[in-house]
Amino acid sequence: MNKDDKILIIGAGLCGSLLALRLAQRGFMVTVYESRPDLRTTDISAGRSINLSLSGRGLKALRLCGMEAKAKEICIPMFGRLMHDTEGNTFSSDYSGRDNECINSISRGELNAILLDAAEAHENVALYFNKQCEKVDIENNIAHFVDYKTKEKFSVHADVIFGGDGAGSSLRKSYVAERAFLFSYSQAxxxxxxxxxxxxxxxxxxxxxxxxxxxxxxxxxxxxxxxxxxxxxxxxxxxxxxxxxxxxxxxxxxxxxxxxxxxxxxxxxxxxxxxxxxxxxxxxxxxLGTIKCAPWSYQNKTLLIGDSSHAIVPFYGQGMNASFEDVYVLDEILDQNLGSWEAVFKAYQNTRKKDTDAIADLAIDNFHEMRNHVANPIFKEKRIVEMNLEKTFPTEYFSKYSMVTFKEHIGYNEAMVRGRAQDKALLNLITSNAISTAPDMEKEELKVVLKKVQQKTEEILKEALTGVL
Amino acid sequence: MNKDDKILIIGAGLCGSLLALRLAQRGFMVTVYESRPDLRTTDISAGRSINLSLSGRGLKALRLCGMEAKAKEICIPMFGRLMHDTEGNTFSSDYSGRDNECINSISRGELNAILLDAAEAHENVALYFNKQCEKVDIENNIAHFVDYKTKEKFSVHADVIFGGDGAGSSLRKSYVAERAFLFSYSQAxxxxxxxxxxxxxxxxxxxxxxxxxxxxxxxxxxxxxxxxxxxxxxxxxxxxxxxxxxxxxxxxxxxxxxxxxxxxxxxxxxxxxxxxxxxxxxxxxxxLGTIKCAPWSYQNKTLLIGDSSHAIVPFYGQGMNASFEDVYVLDEILDQNLGSWEAVFKAYQNTRKKDTDAIADLAIDNFHEMRNHVANPIFKEKRIVEMNLEKTFPTEYFSKYSMVTFKEHIGYNEAMVRGRAQDKALLNLITSNAISTAPDMEKEELKVVLKKVQQKTEEILKEALTGVL
The missing domain is CATH 3.30.70 (Alpha-Beta Plaits)
Structure with a gap:
């Protein structure tokens, strides 16, 4: 791999445009083909989520590319959930016991436009719209397109092809169609x-x-x-x-x-x-579907990134954040100077796949939790304890939600494993009356709760590690 | 649904031919199209397993169709595994502590030929070979074929279409291609x-x-x-x-x-x-791949059956048995006179899917067990205890392997859940020295072991059921 490598990115959505920007910043020659019209000049919102949640992991990747401040200008911070019952009564539940921790509502289209502008400002980036990728010849690094307006077909050869083309990815479909390539794939x-x-x-x-x-x-x-x-x-x-x-x-x-x-x-x-x-x-x-697959790459030629490799359901508000974090993780791997695209792609999947699998599973869990548990008394008690712990011990206690959403320096998998063990510990301690769930505990009393939760969590984690079979 | 319904079965392999036979016996009009030549007149073994394991579940389905005796004529009973080490030393391990419990080695081609002969003997069955199904129009019940010899294309309309066309099923591919049909699918x-x-x-x-x-x-x-x-x-x-x-x-x-x-x-x-x-x-x-998918049927029109709906790896010797048991379970559902094919298909999947998911997972487990555990001392001790228990209490104790392979009146899922809990109980009791693993225990002593294993198994099953989260 070297700086003269011609890079083709299929898809100029959120992930494709951030990836284009980052690779351009690293000095690569980048061409991007997008099937839709340029959203900066056309209204094409129909059928797609109009706004999305942006939180720690997404912001981390935007920061890497110098885009955090610009994105924050169009963010609306949300500090908690406001639940509405059938009588019209509401009650709120903060996302965190720490001050200033929030998730942001952001317009998909406006954020995408900012990223496209930033990518296009680099002279080593070329963007083309209305070009639909029909399939990729992965053996010969050739992507086949059709022009949406002229209906003309054409092919593009590149040294490396990235599929940033979302849940319906044509690169991924080309992997599935390639019989000699043992591609494990699931859509649920x-x-x-x-x-x-x-x-x-x-x-x-x-x-x-x-x-x-x-x-x-x-x-x-x-x-x-x-x-x-x-x-x-x-x-x-x-x-x-x-x-x-x-x-x-x-x-x-x-x-x-x-x-x-x-x-x-x-x-x-x-x-x-x-x-x-x-x-x-x-x-x-x-x-609402979940897509998992492996391997993400083919030799030193192609890589799936973002939703094309891990489409998830929206119930953890992490879809865009996970895709942006892909770019961040890939960038860290590029820093290691592994010498070949194949080594980069393998190291990337090796680091990243456990985390995208985890957020896919967490998002399904939250589908059930948001519909049901939010109204369950024991989950309310648990929430009260956790808010108090986060408020009183802001650097020592993090709920599962906080680890996933705000602790962007640990991976989703670690957040899931620790978070699930901690949830189990808390529910265990609450149902066995081993800890108080009073909302007005003194710091000393809360300290006892914290220690018990930490100890029980470690026990559960250890048990899971040493369990025979 | 009624007896005049024209039924089309895609595939005349083991599952397709047994299904054709059973539906013919029930009086339906059955047409079968197979992509390969007639294996009774052509040698087409290349690339497929030449022999397979036939055990309780497969025999149960053959018995239903009056084919058990004929199949047994070509069976070679195997009573255990014979392990070979790198020095050429061997040691054997019986499949069961009960007399006469064995699995059978049987030729795929010869068994298939017997089933084709039996199906063809019914005047309400028509078999066609060298007809490759290219796709199925599931909305209009039309299967599109190409004749392997003449290359001519033709279509067949039927009231109901069964996809007995194996792991590479064209009916299943048609489900995947139908975007409006939310088809969950995985290949691993x-x-x-x-x-x-x-x-x-x-x-x-x-x-x-x-x-x-x-x-x-x-x-x-x-x-x-x-x-x-x-x-x-x-x-x-x-x-x-x-x-x-x-x-x-x-x-x-x-x-x-x-x-x-x-x-x-x-x-x-x-x-x-x-x-x-x-x-x-x-x-x-x-x-070596595992395929799971859902739903298996589309309205009252089509149904996947056998490997097309649940391809599994061969390490439990259950692939053919699972497909034959599909026919047995479908036949039981047909006995319920549910009135419509749609109701039959839904009831069938509802009953059956948990069991085919279970055998898929068990087969993966056995991939690891056969390669590793057979040589692990603690697994050898466990095996000795289990053989003694089965010998001494033949109607009271069944190992996981026995439940899967020989207890054909319980489903794979029950066998898996009980079998895993029992394995966990045994390993627990052995590693904590709570039971003796001496090979020469008296009946009274073994009775104590049996009670302890049963009690621990029930505890583990109960814990799994009541576990919070």
């Missing part, structure tokens, strides 16, 4: 789909409900969430089964039924969504 | 591949080594196994990494290196394989 769908709706700004352009929270209407088998936008609106997302339960996407086909559903389950949200019927009927219903 | 390859070799019969046509055993040469990272054939020969299979370790399929490319490998690792086997070099170089190396 939830029985739930999602649909986006909108709470508009009020007449003065302000947010109608708190913009410092991620709003959740948890209802067991389904839920509604809302994240604020800079223009005063909220993007609302309904997560609902395709075909199970009294109300589902297959049977919510009439205006009457849709209204009945929202009146019964989300009356306070309904009052804020004026175009509910039109939006519900016209906006697409999207599937 | 081991880093090991396999290659078949042959130990010929001696000059008088007899087996050169015991034909009452499955022979194993376990070597940690790789292994050789051999199963007897009716003609006095053995089919030998080498399981070896593609690219890891000192010796692997990628670097065993010269006659010298192949000979060096076998001389060092399998000297006694080498002496029995006269054509080792030619066979090693000319015979194909096959991959």
């Amino acid at each position: 769908y939830l029985n739930h789909g999602y649909k986006e709706l909108e709470i508009p700004a009020d007449v003065s352009g302000k947010h109608q409900i708190s913009n410092a929270h991620l709003h959740i209407w948890p209802r067991g088998d389904f839920m509604l969430i809302a994240l604020p936008n800079m223009d005063g609106s909220f993007t609302v997302t309904l997560f609902l089964s395709y075909n199970e339960g009294e109300f589902n996407f297959e049977n919510l086909t009439t205006e009457e039924k849709i209204t009945e559903f929202f009146e019964k389950e989300f009356p306070d949200a309904l009052a804020l969504i004026p175009n509910i019927k039109e939006e519900f009927i016209n906006n697409p219903t999207g599937p | 390859y081991l880093n090991h591949g396999y290659k078949e070799l042959e130990i010929p019969a001696d000059v008088s046509g007899k087996h050169q080594i015991s034909n009452a055993h499955l022979h194993i040469w376990p070597r940690g990272d790789f292994m050789l196994i051999a199963l007897p054939n009716m003609d006095g020969s053995f089919t030998v299979t080498l399981f070896l990494s593609y690219n890891e370790g000192e010796f692997n399929f990628e670097n065993l490319t010269t006659e010298e290196k192949i000979t060096e490998f076998f001389e060092k690792e399998f000297p006694d086997a080498l002496a029995l394989i006269p054509n080792i070099k030619e066979e090693f170089i000319n015979n194909p190396t096959g991959p």
Whole structure:
């Protein structure tokens, strides 16, 4: 590998554009082909999440590329969840007991535009839009494209090809189609789909409900969430089964039924969504899937990165953060001067795959937790203890959520393993009345709780390590 | 659903032909299209396992179709494993402590021929060979074929289409390609591949080594196994990494290196394989993969059955047995008169999928166990205790292997869950010296061991059920 290597990136979405920027900063010759029109000049939001959560890991990668400050200008910080019950009552739950720890609501399109501008400012970067990749000849490093406008087909040869082309990746499909390449692959769908709706700004352009929270209407088998936008609106997302339960996407086909559903389950949200019927009927219903695969690379020629290698469900707010962190980890590997792209790709997967597998599993866990546990008394008690521990011992205690979301210097896998053991320890100690869950404990008393939790967590971790079979 | 429904089965392999026979016996109109030539008139063994293990679950399904006696005529019973070390020493390990419990080595081709003959004897069955299914239009129940000889393309419409077309199923690929159908799918390859070799019969046509055993040469990272054939020969299979370790399929490319490998690792086997070099170089190396997917059916139109829905690795000797048991389970569901194919397909998957998932996982476990544990002292002690328990309490004690292989009236999943808990209990009791592992215990002493194992197993099962999180 050397600086003259021609690098082709398929996809100029969030991951592809950040990768282009970083590789350009490292001095490589980078060409990017994107199937969609340039989002800086065309409105192409339809069917994709309008806003996303940006937190520690994403910010870490943006910082590496000198983009943190620019991104923060369009961030709306959210310090906790605000839960809404069917009576319209709300209660809040902070994400962390530490001050200033928050996640950010950010516009996918605006962030992407900032990254494209920054990448394009480098003379060693060329961006092309409306070029759909149809397949990649991985043996000969050739990507085959079709021009969306002229319908003309053409091929591009490169020394290295990166597939930053998302969950429907054409590079990944080329891996699957290559029979001689033993490619392990899984796609797993939830029985739930999602649909986006909108709470508009009020007449003065302000947010109608708190913009410092991620709003959740948890209802067991389904839920509604809302994240604020800079223009005063909220993007609302309904997560609902395709075909199970009294109300589902297959049977919510009439205006009457849709209204009945929202009146019964989300009356306070309904009052804020004026175009509910039109939006519900016209906006697409999207599937929720997890994709895992291996190996990510083929020889010294190609690499999957971002969603193309690990699409996850959105319930931990980590999809974009995980993809950005991919770029950060790849950059660390490039610093090791391993000498060949093949060595870089192998070291990258070796470091990274356990972490993206972990966040995929954590996101599925949270799908269940957000719908159910948030209303479960024992989980509320656990949450109170954890908030107190984080407030009182901010450098010593981190909940699983905090490790995943705010402790960006440890990997997702470590966060998952330690976090799960800690959760198990806490639930164990609470159900056996071994620790107090009073909200007003003195520091000395809390110190005892902290020690017990730490000790039990270590026991559980040790047991898991030494367990026979 | 009614008896006039035209049924199309894609694939006339072991599962497709048994399914055709059973559906014909139930009075349905059955047409079968197979991509290969008729194996009763052509030698097409290349690249496929020549012999397979037939045990309780497979026999149960053959019995249902009146084929057990005919199959048994071509069975070679194997009562245990015979392990070979690098010095040529052997030691045996029975599959069960009960008399007469064995697995059978049977020729894939001969068994398939028997089933095809039996299916074809029914006037409501039509078989066609050399017709390759290219894809299935699942919405309109139309399968598209190409004739292998004339290259002519044609389509077949049916009321119901069964995909009995194996691990490379075209029906399953059509599910994957159908974007509107949320099809969860995984393919996972081991880093090991396999290659078949042959130990010929001696000059008088007899087996050169015991034909009452499955022979194993376990070597940690790789292994050789051999199963007897009716003609006095053995089919030998080498399981070896593609690219890891000192010796692997990628670097065993010269006659010298192949000979060096076998001389060092399998000297006694080498002496029995006269054509080792030619066979090693000319015979194909096959991959070892696990396929899981869901849902298996599409509406009231199509169903995946056998390997097409659950391809597994061969290390539990259950591939064919699992596919035959599919036919048995489907037949039980048909007895329930559920009224529609859709209801039948859903009930079938609901009953069956947990069991095929379980055998897929057990087969992977056994990949590790056969290579390693067979040589581990504690596993030998465990095996001694289990053999004694099965001998002394034949109706009360069943090892995990026995539950999977010989207790065909319980599902694979139950066998797995109980068997794993029992293994954990045994290893726990042995390592903590809570039970004796002496080979010559009195019945009263063994009774104490049995009670302790049963009690510990129940504890472990209960703990797994009640564990928080």
